Amino acid sequence: MKDTNKLLSHLHDRALYLLDIKQNPKWSGIGELISRLQTLRKKIFDMSHETLIAELKMLDERLSFLEQRAANSLTSYETVNIVRNPARFTLQDILENVYDSFSELGGDGECNVDPAVVVARAVITRRIKNKVYSHQVMVIGHEKGKSEEFRNGGSAKPWGNAKALHYMKAAETEGIPIHSFIFTPGAFPVEDYPGAAQAIALNLYEMAMLRTPIISFTSEGGSGGAEALGLSDMRLMGSRGYYSVISPEGAAAIEGKLREGEKVPRELIERCAENLRITASDNLKLGTIDRIVEEPPLGAKRDDYAFFRRLRYEMIKATDEVVLRTKSLKAFRAYAMKTQKNGHETGFEDIDVVIDWGLSGPELNRLLDMRSQKYRAMGSDFYIEGKKGIVDGIFKLTEVAAAGFYELRYGLIRPHERNVRKVLAEVSSEGTTFLKKVAEPVRAAYDFIFPQTEKNQRINRTHETSTRSIFIEDWEPYVSPLANEDRTVTCPNAQKYGCLDLWVPDLYGEFAGVCPTCGHHFPLEYRWYLEHLFDRKSVAEFNRHIASGNPLNFTGFEKKLEKDRKKTGRCSSVITFDAKVRNIKIVTAMFYSDFRNGTVGAAEGEKFVRACDKAKMTRRPFLAYIHTTGGIRIHEGTVGVSQMPKCTLAVREYVESGGLYIVVYDNNSYAGPVASFLGAAPYQFAIRSTRLGFAGPRVIRETTGDDVPPDYHSAKNALKRGHIQGIWDRRDFRKKLHNALLTMGGPNLYYK
């Protein structure tokens, strides 16, 4: 009787799990099956053992059939339900079952910096011919918890991500690999210390060149929150996990243009989940992950020990592979890889070779090179590169020639020139001291006899030839088309500061869109900046032909793209160009609002990376001016998300090579880009009246349940929090930028 009771309860749990996945009691009579099980539970003592066993057997067969059927026709939204089910394994289960021993660092349960992020030093072992070999690793991941409210469902707060970064650096110092486990629906959207976006950006920036192997496993990959731990050398994913740019509900609310509090129709959520391509197999096809770890057909639960054995094997194998790729001994590498492959074919129990996971200096350099190549390749199949044929050939030739020229000029000649200059300067200063003693009495006598007026001091600043005021320009200034309207507008701060109504031609003409009373900045089109920020006719666009596409074949997106193409005459939401600011040559990437609200997809990421590389090649400062960015383009799914690490890597490489990277935010700058390649900049500024942050007020309200003050995302508050380093007035933009280039760039504008 005891066994039948257990069996019945087990069947009941399985049936409820299936119902949770399908969320429809009418599906293949699952509701009916559950009610039969419940009736059976009540009548269990009234039935004979044989009848009960027969009944349970029949129900078990029926349930197994239904499970098989559900697994065969699993939709994307059902995968999301699997991931969100409380029965699914968490990081705690992995620590207990995959690793042999572990000790948690920086927190214990609720007594924690951020209970949503768990860090542990763990030991993972492999058995070869009855001998056990163990490896030390740093395990970092999100903990969803077992219905523990304080875990926040695995949503890391900024200080949780900072904790993760702290221990990543510890792992780097100790030379042990990092195993990161991603179980997050997204980062917790608060703008404190100094904000979710900054924390993620800093993690990405550091991980881009973290000198230790990083292996990640994703079960629930919610956009930016996942990226904070997800930039790795090998990305694994559970076969029933999901990795997405936004939750299907969020995407549905945007697609359906629903108001806050309105119920999102189930069909729309399901359609969006399908369109977003969030499952493991979809992500493998898109190239955003490297390998899938097979789970049971309806997902692994807390007690699937076979799955944990497989996961241990996969984690060891992945770390081995990453380490082996960096080894210089090709023969050994090939042998080890081959053995690993054989191991994979025979089952996942045995690994025949012991590989030391410690890496030497040159191997670490190779590791970083491979990491860079891996992320640079992400999304490269998903943008449209228009130019082909002879023109393309000539273009490429010019590029190669330019690269050769700049390498010769800055890579070979400049360092020698600098060394020679340094030696000369030292010699001349010593010589001067010696000569001074001898020549001073003679010179004094000469000056006394033939007094001279003081010569003008020579201005010697590289690239700077003119010291004229920037307000006097020798061309007809560009006036915004917004000024062509004969009416007045009211400043939004009129009630607070008593601003007078503004006549539109004055406002957008003479006042440059700035309220003369309170300094509120009215939005201006991006062209205004192109015309006023840079020297006349100095803007030379490049990579214009790289166009945004519809990599996921998102229903209806093609039409939207076409509309924006027609409206703007451009193919992507970023313009990359060479320009001059008061004769200082710079490379600029400008995100603008008119094309898909400045969102970032594969084309934008590629253009940004190429601009970054161009700045690196030509040894010029790199400016990212963000007229507006709405985040990662949801229609490109994880291809868009992968642009975050991709661009951050490019930025890091540029800054490491000695480049000066400045970011200036304007209007509205939110989400993914701010949480990666923009937020990673050492120098970030904002134009007044900018709103910037990680998530907008609506998302914050819906996620945290708390309302935020109306000025929560203002530039002033971003400055207070330490996100940005200064606020610039639009009218002084050119002057401030020029000043920043000179003061932060130094005389060479490029450090090395």
Added chain:
Amino acid sequence: MDTNLNTILEEIRQNPFEKQVITTPHTGVLTFSVKEGAQVKGPGGKWLQRPGSLLFTVERELNSKKIFSPCAGEVSWLHTELEGSFTEAFEPVLTIQYRLTKEKVIERILKQVLTVFAAPQRARYFLSPDFSAAMEKNACPAIKPGDEIFIMSLMKRDTILPYSGDGGVVQNVFFKSGSIVDEGTPLIGVCPPENLESIQKLIAQVRSEWE
């Protein structure tokens, strides 16, 4: 009880409403969005970020400016002739009327009969030892301008603060000695000695009677 004080209370009783006159901010063509007798809402939300009910719009130079209600209440009077016409600046357009609360009534009475001495800045305030001793002897000691009755303590620096205002007796001390008080918060209320008793009675009466 003093007749003057009685009159104040009687006046409030007869007309227990506060009225706020809304005027045009500048010239323009006016369009009403409310009718006489309509109930309107004041600004809402934790930070009063949501504007109140739309009262009317004034259009000038194709700029249609919306005027929202600054308080909750009832539109008691509407200058209906202005609808659709060009209106001068600062022209009374409508009146919003709302019933006075108990606190408002007390505040209004005290405003008329008391001299309030407010904290000049956010700091920790103490009563001076002499004044404390006087308070112990007599619950409502007399003070005159220039009496050193407060010690303002901020960032480990104590400053003696002399009283300024009309002389009289201290009717009430609004803060606890040694507590942190925000700028502008009343510290003490002073009234002429002859009015003291009647004021206290009046406040007690309002507290018990007013709904």
